[in-house]
Structures are given as structure tokens and as C-alpha cells.
Amino acid sequence: MKKAILITVLALGSDISVAQNQDFRVLNDQLIVKQGQVLIVDVNKYILASDIGVYAFGSTYTPNKNGRTFIGVDSEKVKPGLYVVYLVNMKDGSWVGSQSSQVEVLSGSLPVVRINKKSASSQVDSKRRAKESQLISGAYARGSKSEDFTDGDFIYPLKDLFITGPFGFRAYSNATFLHRGVDLRATAGTSVLAVNSGKVVLAKTNFSLEGNMVILDHGSGVFSIYMHLSRILVKEGQTVNKGQIIALSGNTGSSTGPHLHLAFKVSGTIVDPFGSIEVINKY
Ligand SMILES: [Zn+2]
Structure with missing residues (x-):
């Protein structure tokens, strides 16, 4: 048959x-x-x-x-x-x-962008960072692999979309490091939308690098991550709908100007959010 x-x-x-x-x-x-x-x-x-x-x-x-x-x-x-x-x-x-x-x-053919000034990440207190890393990994551990919380296609987190920093490599002096997300132009206070329905597994302020941050669990091992926010409008454990305003963008944490850093984690790996949204929406 x-x-x-x-x-x-x-x-x-x-x-x-x-x-x-x-x-x-x-x-x-x-x-x-x-x-x-x-x-x-x-x-x-x-x-x-x-x-x-x-x-x-x-x-x-x-x-x-x-x-x-x-x-x-x-x-x-x-x-x-x-x-x-x-x-x-x-x-x-x-x-x-x-x-x-x-x-x-x-090959991902990821762009290499040369930058003049490295962000303050090297000055982060290691004890504080260890605590933060624990909070972040705890949030991912609360995610569901078997459920699917999504509601159709993924959307983008801002109404007006302009990439100021792609997912890819950044070269500073002789060092190259991966920029693990996409920087989007956003004046402070811009509405940040949930890219799909899901559950809030982290909504906390004052991370040394990420600033105020929200992590959404979309099920199936897929998470979207929103950084440098000025205000968080959701609570941990809450369910959100696709397109819901979850936060206002800002310039908190290790950030050199107001913008939204959007990241995507899929089955434990940080991937290019835009490329991945395109692939996931296709099937
Ligand atoms: Zn960024």
C-alpha cells in the first residue's frame, strides 16, 4: 500500500x-x-x-x-x-x-563585518555572568520539544524592518566572532511583536550583555529571543499570541545604540533568524 x-x-x-x-x-x-x-x-x-x-x-x-x-x-x-x-x-x-x-x-556564506569598537562584553563580571547563564539555560530547559505552540507562519518582530547588523561574523582587530542574531533598526520604545504564538520562558531585566530580555518557546525545540528591550510587557509562564506586543525596544545591556537584537535557537543551536524563518515557513 x-x-x-x-x-x-x-x-x-x-x-x-x-x-x-x-x-x-x-x-x-x-x-x-x-x-x-x-x-x-x-x-x-x-x-x-x-x-x-x-x-x-x-x-x-x-x-x-x-x-x-x-x-x-x-x-x-x-x-x-x-x-x-x-x-x-x-x-x-x-x-x-x-x-x-x-x-x-x-557554506552559510556569512558576511564578515569589520567593526571599530568592540562592545563592553570583555568587562563583564564573571560571577554575575555565571548566574545569568544559569537563568538563560534554565529557561531553555523549560521549553517543550513535543508540543507545537505555533499558529501558522512565523512573522517578523517589527512593523518596519531594516537590518543594521546581519547574522554573521564580526572582525575586530585580529579577532573574529560570530554575531549570533540580527540587529534591527528600532528607536527606543518601538513595539516588539511575538514572531509566533508561544510561551514566555524568560522575561527578566538587567542582563549584563542582553539587557532586558524575553525568550519565547514556540515548542518543537524552537525559541525566539529579544534583547536590549526598554520595557517588558509579558510575564514568565504566560502564553502569547503571534503578533502580540511583548515588549518595547531599547538600548539596555551591551548595546551601542537603540536597536532590537533578535535571535533564534533551534534544537540547542543559535541560527540565523531570518534565514530560518524563511525555511520553516516554506514547509
Ligand atoms: Zn546584535
């Missing part, structure tokens, strides 16, 4: 260019993903169980309750090349099923 369905799909001239196996399907066009973006894998319902994971890039990823698995591709750790994706039993790491898919990771 399943074979017949597969043949029908191919006969209709679908854009499946490589025969997909039946246990799971990689959704990205031509099985290609860029560094800093998201690989999407649908695990078929008949094989989906609590102990089934997707193996890719040396790690195992948990599908949500519908079988959809979002895998953030690290911009630095995952090098361009060919990788094999397959299903594993998460208890013992053994291969489940008989099939695998080959995916190709392309």
Missing part, C-alpha cells in the same frame, strides 16, 4: 528529486541546507514513538508530537559537506529502520 502511494507521488511530478525513504522525509529542497539554518525532517507517524530520534551531524534530535523535527545547523561546528540522516533509538543509539537520507550542508 505504501509503495503505491510513493509511486503516485513520483508520477505526479512532485519535486522529490531523490527517492525518499518511508520512515522519514527530509523536507528541505534537494536535501540541501545552509550553515546557520534549519534542516526539517518529518518522521512518519507509524514509526513515531517516544524513544525515536533523528540522527544528524553527530547528534540526536527529538521529533515533536506530529513527527516534525527542526534541526539547527551550527554555523561553525557543522562544516560544509555531505551528511547521513537516519532514525535512532534514543536509549541505546541503535539505528531504527533500514533507511537513511544523505543531505548536503552548504
